[in-house]
Amino acid sequence: xxxxxxxxxxxxxxxxxxxxxxxxxxxxxxxxxxxxxxxxxxxxxxxxxxxxxxxxxxxxxxxxxxxxxxxxxxxxxxxxxxxxxxxxxxxxxxxxxxxxxxxxxxxxxxxxxxxxxxxxxxxxxxxxxxxxxxxxxxxxxxxxxxxxxxxxxxxxxxxxxxxxxxxxxxxxxxxxxxxxxxxxxxxxxxxxxxxxxxxxxxxxxxxxxxxxxxxxxxxxxxxxxxxxxxxxxxxxxxxxxxxxxxxxxxxxxxxxxxxxxxxxxxxxxxxxxxxxxxxxxxxxxxxxxxxxxx
Amino acid sequence: xxxxxxxxxxxxxxxxxxxxxxxxxxxxxxxxxxxxxxxxxxxxxxxxxxxxxxxxxxxxxxxxxxxxxxxxxxxxxxxxxxxxxxxxxxxxxxxxxxxxxxxxxxxxxxxxxxxxxxxxxxxxxxxxxxxxxxxxxxxxxxxxxxxxxxxxxxxxxxxxxxxxxxxxxxxxxxxxxxxxxxxxxxxxxxxxxxxxxxxxxxxxxxxxxxxxxxxxxxxxxxxxxxxxxxxxxxxxxxxxxxxxxxxxxxxxxxxxxxxxxxxxxxxxxxxxxxxxxxxxxxx
Numbered sequence: 001x002x003x004x005x006x007x008x009x010x011x012x013x014x015x016x017x018x019x020x021x022x023x024x025x026x027x028x029x030x031x032x033x034x035x036x037x038x039x040x041x042x043x044x045x046x047x048x049x050x051x052x053x054x055x056x057x058x059x060x061x062x063x064x065x066x067x068x069x070x071x072x073x074x075x076x077x078x079x080x081x082x083x084x085x086x087x088x089x090x091x092x093x094x095x096x097x098x099x100x101x102x103x104x105x106x107x108x109x110x111x112x113x114x115x116x117x118x119x120x121x122x123x124x125x126x127x128x129x130x131x132x133x134x135x136x137x138x139x140x141x142x143x144x145x146x147x148x149x150x151x152x153x154x155x156x157x158x159x160x161x162x163x164x165x166x167x168x169x170x171x172x173x174x175x176x177x178x179x180x181x182x183x184x185x186x187x188x189x190x191x192x193x194x195x196x197x198x199x200x201x202x203x204x205x206x207x208x209x210x211x212x213x214x215x216x217x218x219x220x221x222x223x224x225x226x227x228x229x230x231x232x233x234x235x236x237x238x239x240x241x242x243x244x245x246x247x248x249x250x251x252x253x254x255x256x257x258x259x260x261x262x263x264x265x266x267x268x269x270x271x272x273x274x275x276x277x278x279x280x281x282x283x284x285x286x287x288x289x290x291x292x293x294x
Numbered sequence: 295x296x297x298x299x300x301x302x303x304x305x306x307x308x309x310x311x312x313x314x315x316x317x318x319x320x321x322x323x324x325x326x327x328x329x330x331x332x333x334x335x336x337x338x339x340x341x342x343x344x345x346x347x348x349x350x351x352x353x354x355x356x357x358x359x360x361x362x363x364x365x366x367x368x369x370x371x372x373x374x375x376x377x378x379x380x381x382x383x384x385x386x387x388x389x390x391x392x393x394x395x396x397x398x399x400x401x402x403x404x405x406x407x408x409x410x411x412x413x414x415x416x417x418x419x420x421x422x423x424x425x426x427x428x429x430x431x432x433x434x435x436x437x438x439x440x441x442x443x444x445x446x447x448x449x450x451x452x453x454x455x456x457x458x459x460x461x462x463x464x465x466x467x468x469x470x471x472x473x474x475x476x477x478x479x480x481x482x483x484x485x486x487x488x489x490x491x492x493x494x495x496x497x498x499x500x501x502x503x504x505x506x507x508x509x510x511x512x513x514x515x516x517x518x519x520x521x522x523x524x525x526x527x528x529x530x531x532x533x534x535x536x537x538x539x540x541x542x543x544x545x546x547x548x549x550x551x552x553x554x555x556x557x558x559x560x561x562x563x564x565x566x567x568x569x570x571x572x573x574x575x576x577x
Contacts, residue, residue: 010384013384014380014384023439024401026416030420114561115557116498117497119529153315157315184297213405221534241407276399277400
């Protein structure tokens, strides 16, 4: 009797544990199911490489290259901001700060990581965009540049936390050995700690990038929303995420437009999937390299 | 000599990085606080909106966010804890377990708007729940599932192996050990994970855009099947819809402040609790 009960519990937990797998597979299935009808009318090549996105015209065109470029454009800009600031802050917190400072800064950064993206978007819209427009004499403050700035700032706490974790994986003996042979703290930092934590920090950067490219509300509110090929950093752009968020409300269910928006979601999903798998591979190597096991 | 100068310069740059970060984040909180405070009053917190969203309060949005968060946790908590128990207490190291671990990691990295699309396709259309609190809660629940699993796993791992062995040695079965020894000890850790995900869920906007959110409602949502206002969506909607941007921006400041205070307090509580809990194990 008891044996049976034990078996039943084991089975219940096993089945429930499959939930994550089921949801992930479900996401993939539904993205495919809802996006495939589009490709009966629009060849995949035209979809990915077409430069005209006119989903609601009489002769609708579904080329998402401008949206992909916009996403990469904004993400690249965000990286320029969040990588130095995030990694620099992590180095400060982990290598320079006193124990008391660290006990305060570490949780503070983590708490700040929870600021919702819609708040960044709102701040970008009402404060950052008008400010940057005046400062740089732009035709509009709602553009790729402002979006990059907001997205970059938003990603800093994430990058800092993960980079910090990577730094704490570097054994103290590495540091002590370097100091013992006469290197000063800065040399130890740049020539021993950073190379040892290098792949862990790359994981942080990739995950930050993955977060930035999938971020919706900030770019939706700040990037300006013009679905054309960006010529400069100061053009309004429409990244993939904000296209989905802005247009799904108007797209009739089952229409080509609806299918096209799911196709964009599919592409977005695949991009972030690749990033995540990459990050996982690198971090596994990193842990093995430092002899920490899996 | 040069060595020292490089070191000083390097340290100065690192300090600057941190200060810039804190400055930007501080500026965001500061601006929203000073412009949001004048908007907030008792009426703002307890009354529904009036005159096409230009006056009155945002109570339905606050209540809506509360319902959505509650629903998401109610869905994700049992699933998440059960998954963590399986992975930590039962799982044999096998191919299948690796697949589950991998799917949890990848689920955590899926962009929030894609969860929105999934929710739209599965809950709103396929199950025909419509645009409703139910659809929104389920979508948000899937979004925070990885977070709850990893927090619960961490909590379970912190329970010393010797406690399990002691229980088993006394003749308790595997399940009895989990139920009477492991879970009670891991409970505080699991709770912090839950609080942390409350902070995350309350601020998410993209997943509820097409699954639960409505811009304007006269009263409070009546059932699981009705659509609802929600704080984060309300901020977005106030800035992009409607006809009186001047008045709406003030209300949006108020909403942003409420959301910010809510989310920051909730995650501060979780993170401080976790810190205390962790240090009680290390000693």
